[in-house]
Amino acid sequence: MRLRHPRAPWRSALALVAAVWIGSIGTSGEARAEYADVVINNYSDAAGMRPVIFPHWFHRIRFRCKVCHADLGFQFKAGGNEINMVKIIDGQFCGACHNGDIAWSVENCNLCHSGKPGTPTQVHESTIQKLAIQPQAGGQQ
Amino acid sequence: MIRTLRNPAVALGALCCTLFATGTALAQQDKGKAVYDKVCVACHSAGIAGAPRLGDAKAWAPRIKTGIDTLYGSALKGKAPAMPAKGGATDLPDADIKAAVDYMVAAAKDGGSGAAATAPAAAAPAAAAAAATKPRPAALSFNRLLKPASKRNPPPPEDGIHDPQNDGTHALQPPLQVFESLPRSNAGNRVDWVKALDNNLIAPRWDRTDPAAAPVVMDLNIVREVKGSMPDVVYPHKQHTAWLDCSNCHPQIFIPQKGANQISMAAILLGQKCGVCHGKVAFPVSECRICHSKKKNVMPVKNAQAN
Numbered sequence: 001m002r003l004r005h006p007r008a009p010w011r012s013a014l015a016l017v018a019a020v021w022i023g024s025i026g027t028s029g030e031a032r033a034e035y036a037d038v039v040i041n042n043y044s045d046a047a048g049m050r051p052v053i054f055p056h057w058f059h060r061i062r063f064r065c066k067v068c069h070a071d072l073g074f075q076f077k078a079g080g081n082e083i084n085m086v087k088i089i090d091g092q093f094c095g096a097c098h099n100g101d102i103a104w105s106v107e108n109c110n111l112c113h114s115g116k117p118g119t120p121t122q123v124h125e126s127t128i129q130k131l132a133i134q135p136q137a138g139g140q141q
Numbered sequence: 142m143i144r145t146l147r148n149p150a151v152a153l154g155a156l157c158c159t160l161f162a163t164g165t166a167l168a169q170q171d172k173g174k175a176v177y178d179k180v181c182v183a184c185h186s187a188g189i190a191g192a193p194r195l196g197d198a199k200a201w202a203p204r205i206k207t208g209i210d211t212l213y214g215s216a217l218k219g220k221a222p223a224m225p226a227k228g229g230a231t232d233l234p235d236a237d238i239k240a241a242v243d244y245m246v247a248a249a250k251d252g253g254s255g256a257a258a259t260a261p262a263a264a265a266p267a268a269a270a271a272a273a274t275k276p277r278p279a280a281l282s283f284n285r286l287l288k289p290a291s292k293r294n295p296p297p298p299e300d301g302i303h304d305p306q307n308d309g310t311h312a313l314q315p316p317l318q319v320f321e322s323l324p325r326s327n328a329g330n331r332v333d334w335v336k337a338l339d340n341n342l343i344a345p346r347w348d349r350t351d352p353a354a355a356p357v358v359m360d361l362n363i364v365r366e367v368k369g370s371m372p373d374v375v376y377p378h379k380q381h382t383a384w385l386d387c388s389n390c391h392p393q394i395f396i397p398q399k400g401a402n403q404i405s406m407a408a409i410l411l412g413q414k415c416g417v418c419h420g421k422v423a424f425p426v427s428e429c430r431i432c433h434s435k436k437k438n439v440m441p442v443k444n445a446q447a448n
Contacts, residue, residue: 033300070386110309127420
């Protein structure tokens with residue numbers, strides 16, 4: 001975690017709460033995608049592919065969090081899993097399901113690589129995004 | 142006497158007709174959209190098999206040139222190779238299909254939004270309708286900062302992060318198609334996921350491959366007292382263990398011991414502790430009352446005032 005632990009008294013916590021309230025109403029321009037859509041863009045832009053958009057709402061109708069975040073080992077961090085196509089084809093991460101058996105397979109590039117080019121790694125509509133603290137483009141390790 | 146009586150009658154009659162005409166024009170428009178949303182959307186949203194997309198002016202222009210009757214004909218009888226008669230909904234009356242065509246043609250002329258329809262029968266009350274639909278300057282809109290309902294849960298091509306130029310984007314499912322049948326909430330996806338699960342409206346798997354596997358739900362509430370006026374926080378294991386594994390929280394985020402973890406709103410807002418999920422995937426921090434749900438049972442000093 002790169003964010004410093006704020007030893008803030010509760011007043012500044014309330015100030016943050018207020019900031020969230022304002023953030024939650026002042027939608028920044030056109031960004032109004034579904035809550036919890038994750039944009040993953042560690043390598044895509046550089047490789048000339050559109051960034052990947054992972055829709056939580058769609059997957060949580062079909063699977064509990066546990067399946068991905070405990071069994072398949074997805075860390076709770078957008079961009080924090082160093083996913084690439086070799087791993088996917090080998091059945092890791094998205095490839096554990098997008099294998100033509102549980103869900104449609106990898107040849108449907110454009111269903112995953114569907115983001116506007118240049119969109120940074122992010123959890124869409126997250127509190128941090130609303131607080132306008134730019135989320136660290138994850139996985140720069 | 143008769144003459145004087147007749148005049149108002151005529152006037153009334155005219156008024157009725159006007160109202161009636163407006164009513165049918167609007168109803169017609171709604172009907173067209175309803176049929177489109179139910180039947181035609183399957184192909185005409187994503188452009189399956191080369192179907193002209195709703196609102197794609199370029200794709201529709203040459204077709205519109207062939208005349209509305211040709212289009213009605215194609216829609217009613219089908220068009221080789223892939224447009225089925227009545228879009229496959231052969232039980233629908235012709236008028237419904239025609240209304241859907243009108244709606245699609247209007248959306249194409251409108252260049253995408255599909256909001257304004259041509260309303261062919263609206264000639265008489267045109268002036269009134271125009272006055273009513275003339276867009277007001279944004280500065281006068283009711284909500285200046287709050288996102289209006291019509292802007293919530295937009296379909297992927299309109300959501301600002303998906304690329305509308307990408308054909309895959311148009312094949313993705315629009316969230317509202319699903320959310321309309323789920324219990325709503327005030328924030329986040331605007332879906333009450335806890336209720337959706339409890340009421341068996343969704344059946345997310347607990348195991349990647351085995352649809353029958355079920356979680357061992359643990360019903361243990363942890364009350365966290367809060368300084369100040371905010372009600373205490375009740376952390377419920379029940380709703381969490383229905384979705385999550387113990388290892389998702391213990392020991393990385395929380396030491397499994399009541400009171401052993403320092404939690405503050407500031408940390409939550411910055412994405413730590415409860416904020417690892419709340420404000421990212423689970424319901425967001427704006428919903429204070431869902432966490433701060435327990436009234437303080439010790440009222441400090443009973444107020445002397447007579448209420």
